[in-house]
Amino acid sequence: MLGNFTYCNPTKLYFGQGALDGLKNELPKYGKNVLLVYGGGSIKKNGIYDKVVQILKECKKEIFEDAGVMPNPTTEKLAEGCERAKRAKADLILAVGGGSVCDYAKALSVSVNCEEDPWEKYYIRFEEPTCKLIPVGCVLTMVGTGSEMNGGAVITNHAQKLKIGHVFGEEVFPKFSVLDPEFTFTLPRYQMVAGIFDIMSHLLEQYFSGTDDNTSDYIAEGLLRSLIRSAQIAAENPTDYEARSNIMWTATWALNTLVAMGKTTDWEVHMIGQAVGAHTDATHGMTLAAVSLPYYRHILPYGLAKFKRYAVNVWSVDPKGKTDTEVAEAGLAAMEDWMKKLGLVMNLTELGATRDMIDGMVKSTLIMTGGYKVLTEEEVRQILTESF
Numbered sequence: 001m002l003g004n005f006t007y008c009n010p011t012k013l014y015f016g017q018g019a020l021d022g023l024k025n026e027l028p029k030y031g032k033n034v035l036l037v038y039g040g041g042s043i044k045k046n047g048i049y050d051k052v053v054q055i056l057k058e059c060k061k062e063i064f065e066d067a068g069v070m071p072n073p074t075t076e077k078l079a080e081g082c083e084r085a086k087r088a089k090a091d092l093i094l095a096v097g098g099g100s101v102c103d104y105a106k107a108l109s110v111s112v113n114c115e116e117d118p119w120e121k122y123y124i125r126f127e128e129p130t131c132k133l134i135p136v137g138c139v140l141t142m143v144g145t146g147s148e149m150n151g152g153a154v155i156t157n158h159a160q161k162l163k164i165g166h167v168f169g170e171e172v173f174p175k176f177s178v179l180d181p182e183f184t185f186t187l188p189r190y191q192m193v194a195g196i197f198d199i200m201s202h203l204l205e206q207y208f209s210g211t212d213d214n215t216s217d218y219i220a221e222g223l224l225r226s227l228i229r230s231a232q233i234a235a236e237n238p239t240d241y242e243a244r245s246n247i248m249w250t251a252t253w254a255l256n257t258l259v260a261m262g263k264t265t266d267w268e269v270h271m272i273g274q275a276v277g278a279h280t281d282a283t284h285g286m287t288l289a290a291v292s293l294p295y296y297r298h299i300l301p302y303g304l305a306k307f308k309r310y311a312v313n314v315w316s317v318d319p320k321g322k323t324d325t326e327v328a329e330a331g332l333a334a335m336e337d338w339m340k341k342l343g344l345v346m347n348l349t350e351l352g353a354t355r356d357m358i359d360g361m362v363k364s365t366l367i368m369t370g371g372y373k374v375l376t377e378e379e380v381r382q383i384l385t386e387s388f
Contacts, residue, residue, distance in 0.1 A: 002214045002262035009256055011149045012176040015249070017241075019180040020051055026137060026176045027059040031091025034061045035084065035134075037105050038096045039069045043141060046186045052096055052139060064088035066108075069097065072156045072163060072281055073104040075119050078111055085112045085134065095138045095174075098195070099145025099284075100154075103165075105136045106172050107153040123155060123164045129172070138177040142187055143248045144195025144285055146202060146255025148177035156278055161364050163278035165270070179252065181245040185238060192238060193342045194285030196231045196247060200224065201269055201288040202254040207310070208296070208303055209264040209371050216263050217309075223250050223259070224314045228338060235342055266371030269295050272383060275364035282351040289344040290351060293336055294386035298379065300328055303372035307331060348387045358384050 014022030027034075034056055043049040056063050066084045069077065085093065085108060095105035111118035113131040121127050138148045145152070151168035184192070207220040227250045233243035253259070272295065273287035280287070300307050308324045311317040311331025319327045336346075345351060353361075362380050375383075 002212070002216070005261045007257070007261055008170050009149060009173065009258070010170050010175070011173045011256070013149065013179060013252070014176065015179045016245070017180060017182060019178045020055065020139065022176065022178050023052070023055045023137075023139070024059065027056065027061060027092075029175075030135060032060070032062050033064060033088050033091045035064050035066055035088050035090040035093045035108075036096065037066045037069060037081070037093055037101055037108070039067070039071075039098070039101055041067065042186070043096055046183075048096065048139070048141060048183055052094070056094075064090065069101045069104045071100050071283060072277055073100055073107065073154070075155060075157045075159075077104070078107055078118065078155060081108045082112050082118075090134050093134050093136045095136060096141065098140070098142030098191075099147040099198075102136075102138045102140070102145065102147035102174065103153045103155075105138070106147070106151065106168065106174070107155055107166075109134045109136050110153075110168065110172060119155070119157060122166045123157070123162075126166060128169060133171060136172075136174045138174045139183075140177060140179050140248075141183045142191060142195055143184055143251040144198035146199075146251055146253075148174060148179065149252050149256035152255070154274070154284075156281075158278075161278050161360055163274040163364070164366070165274070179248055181241060181248050184244055184248065187238075189238065189343070191283070192234065193231075193344055194283045194289075195251070196227065196234075196285070196342065197289045197339070197344055198285035199227055199247070199251045199254050201273075201285070201292060203227070203259065204292070204296075205267045205269060206259045206263070206265045208299070208306055209266050211305065212263070214263055216259050216261055220259050221310075221313045223254060226250055228314070231342060232338075264370040266368060268368045268371055268375060271366045271368055272361075272380065275361045276348060276351065276353060276384075278364050279357045279361055280351050280353050282353075286345040286351060289339060290346065290348045291383060291387045293332060293339075293346075294383045296332055297329075298383055298386075299371065299373040300325075300332070304328055306372075348384070353388070355385075355388060
């Protein structure tokens with residue numbers, strides 16, 4: 001039975017070629033001071049920075065910059081950003097980049113005026129903001145996280161060896177996001193495929209739970225089939241606009257809260273992957289790829305019916321003459337083959353992890369209760385060991 005829910009997503013999207021012109025509609029709604037947040041400088045090389053700055057100037061905005069946002073934004077960077085935003089008296093935070101930049105911008109939004117330690121308040125106690133927020137807008141240059149249309153913000157604390165995400169309420173969602181698929185064309189292949197698997201993982205985290213017949217699972221299956229096909233095309237031709245636009249749109253719908261409505265969700269793959277990331281600083285999508293198959297093979301017996309459905313409805317496995325377990329395992333084998341063809345990382349060794357990190361990773365893994373099996377610490381250790 002589909003559970004009761006209230007659904008709201010307040011983010012306005014501008015999608016497609018020339019979508020950046022949407023900034024001209026949005027910027028007049030906010031005050032004069034804009035904090036421009038971005039990463040390592042690739043947007044300056046590909047020309048996106050100049051296009052954004054030109055529009056900001058046309059709209060008579062005062063521009064303040066917070067550059068150098070890393071792939072796994074840290075507590076130290078967040079503290080630095082808070083000081084920059086305060087000095088700028090920012091009226092709007094404009095994130096230009098991928099999911100990490102968007103996540104960081106939202107974390108900044110709730111932290112600038114926070115009178116407590118934001119890490120303790122939001123990431124340890126998981127409290128909601130009570131201070132004045134700074135609105136966020138996004139210009140997306142890499143797809144995968146869905147951060148452009150949700151309240152999620154993942155931050156890494158290296159001192160505590162923790163990488164934690166807080167999913168904030170609708171008041172923290174970006175007010176608007178610009179999604180031009182052509183902005184993703186210059187992305188290195190490694191980052192492109194990492195983003196693709198992040199999308200898949202988001203869908204699977206919400207799919208592999210529950211036993212009822214609900215609309216959300218049918219939506220997830222359609223999105224998965226679209227992603228699988230478009231990813232294969234993009235791997236051959238990274239500038240295929242149709243494939244890249246489909247991937248971008250699928251990424252948004254994979255984690256804008258819609259698919260999760262009315263059902264339980266898992267998220268243990270993300271908890272294990274984020275623990276790996278906290279110890280290795282590896283690319284997020286690749287940490288998920290490295291641990292997913294060992295995890296899903298471990299929990300398959302506890303959610304056998306759904307894994308069989310996944311094999312048939314997503315991977316077109318023919319169930320004739322096979323046991324339910326054989327069908328389910330064939331689905332994961334098809335997924336593994338697809339992952340290898342894309343060039344995804346298939347084990348933790350490729351990410352620079354070593355076996356002496358396992359105990360620390362186990363301690364850094366948050367245990368979730370929404371999936372088919374609530375893991376013990378020993379099971380987390382087993383899955384990590386099998387991921388090498």
